[in-house]
Amino acid sequence: MANLADVAQTTNATKRVRTIGNVEIRPAEFQVLIEERRVGLTVREFELFQLLAERLDAVVQRPEIYSLMWGGEMPRRDRSVDVLIRRVRAKLEQVAPEWRYIHTHFGIGYRFSPEPA
Amino acid sequence: MANLADVAQTTNATKRVRTIGNVEIRPAEFQVLIEERRVGLTVREFELFQLLAERLDAVVQRPEIYSLMWGGEMPRRDRSVDVLIRRVRAKLEQVAPEWRYIHTHFGIGYRFSPEPA
DNA sequence: CCGCGCCGTTAACAGGATCTTTTCCACTTC
DNA sequence: GAAGTGGAAAAGATCCTGTTAACGGCGCGG
Numbered sequence: 001m002a003n004l005a006d007v008a009q010t011t012n013a014t015k016r017v018r019t020i021g022n023v024e025i026r027p028a029e030f031q032v033l034i035e036e037r038r039v040g041l042t043v044r045e046f047e048l049f050q051l052l053a054e055r056l057d058a059v060v061q062r063p064e065i066y067s068l069m070w071g072g073e074m075p076r077r078d079r080s081v082d083v084l085i086r087r088v089r090a091k092l093e094q095v096a097p098e099w100r101y102i103h104t105h106f107g108i109g110y111r112f113s114p115e116p117a
Numbered sequence: 118m119a120n121l122a123d124v125a126q127t128t129n130a131t132k133r134v135r136t137i138g139n140v141e142i143r144p145a146e147f148q149v150l151i152e153e154r155r156v157g158l159t160v161r162e163f164e165l166f167q168l169l170a171e172r173l174d175a176v177v178q179r180p181e182i183y184s185l186m187w188g189g190e191m192p193r194r195d196r197s198v199d200v201l202i203r204r205v206r207a208k209l210e211q212v213a214p215e216w217r218y219i220h221t222h223f224g225i226g227y228r229f230s231p232e233p234a
Numbered sequence: 235c236c237g238c239g240c241c242g243t244t245a246a247c248a249g250g251a252t253c254t255t256t257t258c259c260a261c262t263t264c
Numbered sequence: 265g266a267a268g269t270g271g272a273a274a275a276g277a278t279c280c281t282g283t284t285a286a287c288g289g290c291g292c293g294g
Contacts, residue, residue, distance in 0.1 A: 029176035030225045042252060043224040080254065082270060106262060107269065159241060197243065199281065206282095223251060224280065 018053070021114040022096070025053060034096045044069075045088050048081075052102060052112035061109040085110060135170070138231040139213070142170060151213045161186075162205050165198075169219060169229035178226040202227060 018025045024033040030046045032039040041049060051068060052060060065081050066074035074081075085102060092101050103111045135142045141150040147163045149156040158166060168185060169177060182198050183191035191198075202219060209218050220228045 026176075028178070030178075030222070031176055044253065077269095079256080079270085083254080083272090086271065086273095104270070161242065194280095196245080196281090200243075200283090203282065203284095221281075 020053060020056060022099070023053070023101070023114060025050060034092070034099075037095050039091050039095050041088065041091060045084060045091070048084050049088050049112075052110060055112065057111065057113050059105045059109050059111045065109065137170060137173060139216070140170070140218070140231060142167060151209070151216075154212050156208050156212050158205060158208060162201060162208070165201050166205050166229075169227060172229065174228065174230050176222045176226050176228045182226060198227075 015027045017027075022035050025031075026033070027050060030041070030043055032041055032046065032049060047069060048065070051065065062081050063074045066078065069084075070080065089102055092099070098117050100115050100117055101112060103113060103115075105111060132144045134144070139152050142148075143150070144167060147158070147160055149158055149163065149166060164186060165182070168182065179198050180191040183195065186201075187197065206219055209216070215234050217232050217234055218229060220230060220232075222228060
């Protein structure tokens with residue numbers, strides 16, 4: 001169960017405003033801003049984005065993403081993760097067409113790294 | 118917990134007349150004026166308005182609004198916040214139809230930012 | 235004391251946004 | 265070329281919000 005230390009740590013790790021390049025993440029508001037512009041992610045989309053951003057430059061495996069966001073094992077041929085990735089990418093591109101943030105690693109998963117297009 | 122210094126600071130922060138764009142807030146009088154025109158909020162409506170205005174451009178989560186205004190946890194499916202928001206919006210619109218002040222963030226909460234309609 | 239109006243809260247409904255699932259197809263890998 | 269994987273779009277179910285109305289408490293004036 002959560003104790004005070006955990007809560008404090010969680011607060012520090014996930015509730016603090018974080019800036020990665022031109023991306024600002026405000027967990028307390030479920031908001032992502034790129035160069036002052038609001039991306040407008042939904043709650044679920046934000047959770048996915050934050051999950052990847054917390055592991056900057058690391059490839060997060062698809063089943064792990066699933067289990068973190070939906071809980072339990074990922075059913076075979078489940079497309080939930082894809083669909084969400086797609087939506088996040090679309091909104092990111094609307095706000096910052098010159099940048100690529102989420103990269104596909106075929107057969108493995110996804111990686112968050114801001115890179116020029 | 119709050120101490121005297123905090124209270125003094127709070128007083129300075131919340132009791133001082135504040136102007137945001139064409140909006141003037143007079144906490145000592147529970148009054149909001151838009152371009153010299155009185156909005157005519159009730160006490161409760163004013164509290165909500167002030168709460169959001171103090172956090173200009175930040176999304177304030179619905180449960181947080183509830184706990185700040187009513188205290189304690191927000192019951193599931195409680196609509197108190199909505200209805201109050203609705204009333205505030207209605208009065209704001211009567212006075213300034215060309216402006217939008219309170220923006221909805223679906224599944225999250227509300228944000229105060231004066232914007233042209 | 236009584237009626238009236240104002241205010242805050244609660245309830246209910248309709249519409250809209252979001253989430254999930256499904257489908258099709260292009261692409262990668264072997 | 266075959267099997268597997270991911271991109272894209274759409275449909276259905278679910279959840280959330282906007283809106284209106286109704287209820288009860290309170291204070292004021294008659």
